[in-house]
Amino acid sequence: MTPNSDPTVQPVPASVVRQVDAADTTLHNPRRAVLSLGSNLGNRLEALQSAVDALADTPGLRVKAVSPVYETEPWGVEPGSQPSYFNAVVVVKTTLPPGSLLERGHAIEEALERVRDERWGPRPIDVDIVAYQDVVSDDPELTLPHPRAHERAFVLVPWHDIEPGAEVPGRGSLGALLESVGRAGVTPRPDLELSLPA
Numbered sequence: 001m002t003p004n005s006d007p008t009v010q011p012v013p014a015s016v017v018r019q020v021d022a023a024d025t026t027l028h029n030p031r032r033a034v035l036s037l038g039s040n041l042g043n044r045l046e047a048l049q050s051a052v053d054a055l056a057d058t059p060g061l062r063v064k065a066v067s068p069v070y071e072t073e074p075w076g077v078e079p080g081s082q083p084s085y086f087n088a089v090v091v092v093k094t095t096l097p098p099g100s101l102l103e104r105g106h107a108i109e110e111a112l113e114r115v116r117d118e119r120w121g122p123r124p125i126d127v128d129i130v131a132y133q134d135v136v137s138d139d140p141e142l143t144l145p146h147p148r149a150h151e152r153a154f155v156l157v158p159w160h161d162i163e164p165g166a167e168v169p170g171r172g173s174l175g176a177l178l179e180s181v182g183r184a185g186v187t188p189r190p191d192l193e194l195s196l197p198a
């Protein structure tokens with residue numbers, strides 16, 4: 001099955017895939033990074049938007065593209081044990097090295113009152129680094145690409161919307177990964193939209 005051939009999946013209108021194509025003249029030699037945002041506690045859309053806004057306010061970072069919003073079944077936990085997530089993916093260009101980008105993600109999580117307790121527990125916001133350039137690293141503090149991104153439809157589907165030709169470094173193309181992972185449990189929410197700060 002090709003990624004878009006599932007008749008139960010509504011196509012995402014091009015207008016909801018928000019992109020900035022203008023050349024970025026303000027960052028010197030920026031790197032490309034892909035971030036996954038997830039929320040399943042509180043006002044989920046507001047939390048995703050706050051995270052996008054905080055990323056956009058980060059010195060040395062430009063948000064280049066923000067995916068559509070998806071409502072997704074919690075992955076990795078007992079079905080029905082947690083509220084559904086809202087998920088989105090953001091592509092950024094940044095002069096921050098990977099460790100500083102991770103710290104920035106953690107600071108955004110703390111500002112949005114994420115408490116780290118149980119693994120895969122419900123949270124108001126989660127900011128994961130899915131990929132940083134083509135870097136491959138098995139450092140547990142920052143594993144690149146994210147060690148589970150290639151098996152998570154809630155990451156692959158929104159990322160594919162904004163970068164259909166992208167690859168998970170060392171794992172293959174988004175198209176091929178989506179063919180094997182499928183899109184089950186990942187529902188488009190075209191009624192919701194994240195805005196890309198100017």
Ligand SMILES: Nc1ncnc2c1ncn2[C@@H]1O[C@H](COP(=O)(O)OP(=O)(O)OP(=O)(O)O)[C@@H](O)[C@H]1O
Nearest residue numbers: 119120126128129130140141142143144145146148
């Ligand atoms: N690519 C990565 N992105 C974010 N955190 C990472 C990454 N690789 C390793 N980590 C480490 O994982 C630790 C736990 O992260 P977190 O609490 O966000 O996990 P989780 O979101 O519950 O689960 P998962 O890692 O499966 O998404 C972080 O403190 C961080 O040091």
Ligand SMILES: Nc1nc2c(c(=O)[nH]1)N=C(CO)CN2
Nearest residue numbers: 038072073074075085120154
């Ligand atoms: N649907 C969904 N499930 C998850 C998510 C997430 O963002 N969306 N994040 C997790 C830990 O990062 C664990 N499970």
